[in-house]
Amino acid sequence: MDNYINLIKLSVGTDSVEQLDEWQAMRRATAHADGLNRHVTRMWPKRADDILKGGSIYWVIKGLVQCRQRIVRLDEVTGEDGTRRCAIVLDPSLIRTQTAPKRPFQGWRYLPASDAPPDLPDHRQGEDSLPDDLNRALAEIGVL
Template sequence: MNSTLNLQKLSVGTETVEDLAAWQATRRAQTPDGLPRHVTRMWPKRESELLNGGSIYWVIKGLVLCRQRIERLDEYIGADEIRRCAIVLDPQIIRTTATQRRPFQGWRYLKGEDAPRDLPAGREAEEALPPQLAAELAAIGVI
């Protein structure tokens, strides 16, 4: 049993894993040391569990398609002077089995045993199925 604690988050505005990677390559989406980050209003209360090998699982078009290991949580204060949490990520994006998720706001905790599996070695570079087809296959339990 995998006891790792993870986060799941909607990747709003992205259509593909490649879109997510392209966004994270922009300076706006990076920390001063060049790592990708996602800024959120809420600071995870279970920080120590997340930093013990946890990942953020990205939901793209209703499907979890990939994950990134969480490196650290940084304080981020924007131009509005409000304290936020920057979830700093490993730049490596690991593709996972496509798993359906209903829409939700913010982020949600995800237990390790409930997380989608990583794609087997050699399948990471495969072209992704069209989102509609992947959703339909996931709904009937094929993927």
């Protein structure tokens, strides 16, 4: 049994894994001295210790879980309004997963390791995303 927990989050405004990767690469080059991206959220995960035992953030793109990133650490940051926030610090590598349909939701949610879609095999990691309709149809019948 896995002793860690993942997070799942909508990647709003993103059309593909490639677009998410390009956006994050641009941010890494300019935003932080350590070269790691952060997703800042207003809620601090109550299960932070379990996340840091090997958890990832799974990205939902256009209604489908399509990739994940390993969570490196959780940093406390202060928002412009003075509120304490959580910066989820992410490994730069996007790891493609088997696609899985996911309905819209607000914020992030916990995703047990047992419920997370498996990674695609190494030889498929460099593939371009399939067209949305085909990707969704294959995910709905459990092919991808």
